[in-house]
Amino acid sequence: MTVPDIRMVGDDALSIEVDDPRHRNVLAEHLRHSGRWTDVVPGRRNLTVGFDPLAVSPAQAHAVLAGALEHAPPGTQSASEEIELALRVDPESGPDLARVADENGLSPEAFLRRVCASPLAVDMMGFMPGFAYLSGLDPVLRAERLALPRQRVAAGSVGVLTGQLGLYALAGPGGWPIIGRIQEPLFDKVAASPFLLKAGMKVRLRVLGSSS
């Protein structure tokens, strides 16, 4: 493969651009298995690895990553599992739904129809434990981050930004406008696999109390 540019992130992490989400996930697995990195975090178009600066200098870490990328598998993974989730959209569950729909010149119902008709898939997990980034949102729908992030959004909240949804498995701070809340628990502390969603899953949303 062509080795992408490596850039420093602060004093103990390195980042590369990887546009293809499927390739990003394969590459992340490859780097995790190498055991050389303290963190491997896929982003929306990038992949960041953390290193222990006591063990290696930034220049050494850079050389190790360049070497790992040269020998990385070229493959991509294919999305597999599909899951349907129910969405509550009352004003408490989706405090920003009416405003965001209005900014798009749509009724809340028409906005939600476009959300539910979108071919959504989990692009990556991150941000907070269990937070799922869903790609595939109808590109007609536009939304921007809040100017001031909320200190707390409820567990199960569904945030929207242009082109993507974000599902908050746990309550916590968040900067995405919230359009609803998933009925099913996205997190179960005692389950063998505590988080319901995994990178690569396809997701269908169904608005509660609606037949469509």
Add this chain to the structure above:
Amino acid sequence: MALANRLAGNASADTAIEITQGGAEFEFRQASAFAIAGASGKLSLSGKTIVAHRTHFARQGDILSIGHPDTGFRTYLAVPGGFVADEFLGSSSTCLPAGFGGLEGRALRPGDELEFDAAMEPAASLETPANLRPFMTASHVLRCVPGPDYAALDDAVWSDVFEATRRLDRTGIEIRGPWPHLADGALKPSAAVFPGAIQLTPSGNAFVLMPDAQTTGGYPHVLQVIRADRHLLGQVAPGDRIRFLRRTSEQAHNDLVAKTAIFADWLPGFRF
């Protein structure tokens, strides 16, 4: 926390209690050694004044009172063997946003009973060497390297004075000051962020991320507090003044090696 644990005869990462802005009382149900480090206001054991950074011995029924610190923000209480706590994903830390770890994943409340092995005793009564005691101040200098989105700033950031606001917890600290206004479209595709990342938001203020912060984010990542100085963030209180000191990543590496060496004799194997 590592310093309090050391005085209790523990490993650096054993489970201790973090007390934010003081104001806590503990009753010992059994005689035990204990130690306190970090920010310290007035400390007393059953009415008798005691000092931080020393191993103390409580009798059954003694009341430990931890006052509000004048400077600094977090105080650490350690007992031999550490407190019994929930573990999740390999850590007993309480992660409040997620509700993991500690005691039921929440902050302690009056009436909670905490377990530990009171039969354990530290090998000796210890005192933290004077040169290793963190200096508590309301005016912080944080060494930083430019972040991936440093272009959103100008070099005045290295001479301006900033201030911590009241929006501050273990996920982040809001920093007010003469930040440049963000250009439209400055928000980025979400990328990895780590504790110490300073992100500029459209509100005109910045946030520095703390240990319980998110792992990815889309606000421009303009500065990164170097690893050697990230522990200082825990003692930043609302209203404290903050200045940034510019480092290259190679300098930051050397700073970390140097600071680790200073603590190596007292805290063997400790990593910042």
